[in-house]
Amino acid sequence: MKVGFIGFGEVASTLTIELLINGAEVFTCVEGRSDFSRNLAQEKNVNTVPTNEALAQKVDIILSAVTPAAAIDAAASIGTNFKGTYVDINNVSPEVVKSALQHIKQGKVVDAAIIGSVNRKKVQILASGKDAPEFAQLNDFGLNIKIIGTEIGQASGIKMLRSSYTKGVSALLWETFYAAYKMGVDEELFDVIGNTEGSEFKKSAISRMISTAFHASRRQEEMKEVQLALSLFEDPVLAKSTERKFHQIAQKLKRLDKKPDTYREAFLLWEKL
Structure with a gap:
């Protein structure tokens, strides 16, 4: 399984640990990111690509883990040809999630939410949307995902x-x-x-x-x-x-x-x- 992160801060770097231990390949784009994010990606031995569109060409699942203000732009940066699964895991309202996911024209989309501190062992991640089972495959790679509904907006x-x-x-x-x-x-x-x-x-x-x-x-x-x-x-x-x-x-x-x-x-x- 190839997993990509948009944004590589605390959430992405912490989830990456479990993913790598359990056999997933992890990618991120560090172009235009802070020195902190660049250093963190290097520290975690994550594969890097030059653009988010390049990320979309490399991976099966993309997790958007950015600041609330950047959630919509993050989805828009993927381009229209991504056919994998795009997961919005940001701390944003259901309305923002829906607006962001509208940019994913061909891929599958999932609304997800981390419940509690991401630093907790096996922190629970809620997921909703008809494509949530695609995201839940990452339970086989160390994550703790619980599907709670079929509608976008329920998890967020x-x-x-x-x-x-x-x-x-x-x-x-x-x-x-x-x-x-x-x-x-x-x-x-x-x-x-x-x-x-x-x-x-x-x-x-x-x-x-x-x-x-x-x-x-x-x-x-x-x-x-x-x-x-x-x-x-x-x-x-x-x-x-x-x-x-x-x-x-x-x-x-x-x-x-x-x-x-x-x-x-x-x-x-x-x-x-």
């Missing part, structure tokens, strides 16, 4: 709804515990909330706050997609507030080149920048 819809909840919680944790930190009662608050939320609350909350400091800009972009998805049904009031919170954090912490070691370090950086 679940992703957006999950993000509405999880990212809303992350923004709330940041705001709540920053106030507790300034009051000098953050440790006590972990204990009090942990009494109702369970023994894993503190560990989970700290992980969320550290991750928020490092990924605020990306999460702000993702929350725009969440709003787009929710706005079909109601005014996404809380999603709008969550996006504003991530924007506020990103404005101060956008220069971070690594995750803070502790949530208190994140708060100190927040105060200084």
Whole structure:
């Protein structure tokens, strides 16, 4: 099986590990990509091609793993002659997925969503669309794909709804515990909330706050997609507030080149920048 990635960041490089171990060939285009992506592809011993159209000529399955803003352009870059399976695995709304997949004129198309951190062992990937079984063949090459429906938009819809909840919680944790930190009662608050939320609350909350400091800009972009998805049904009031919170954090912490070691370090950086 020959698998191609458009975009070679954290998602692509992590999934590549399992694919290569289990016998797949992996390709990507690094032309015009960042030095980070180029170095990562080289580090993972991935085959490189000069253009995305060249990628389409080499592989059986293409996974689009780019930023939300680039999802439609990524599909358009493939050209009209690709006859394999194109999988949109980006953090985008069902509407954006449908718009992107319209560019794949002859190939098969799949809507997919990674549920949780891609760094988790055998992270689950949801897939929908009538061609989802084509993508699910990659279960034989180390991935963990679950088909949840036959319609494009179902997998990305679940992703957006999950993000509405999880990212809303992350923004709330940041705001709540920053106030507790300034009051000098953050440790006590972990204990009090942990009494109702369970023994894993503190560990989970700290992980969320550290991750928020490092990924605020990306999460702000993702929350725009969440709003787009929710706005079909109601005014996404809380999603709008969550996006504003991530924007506020990103404005101060956008220069971070690594995750803070502790949530208190994140708060100190927040105060200084």
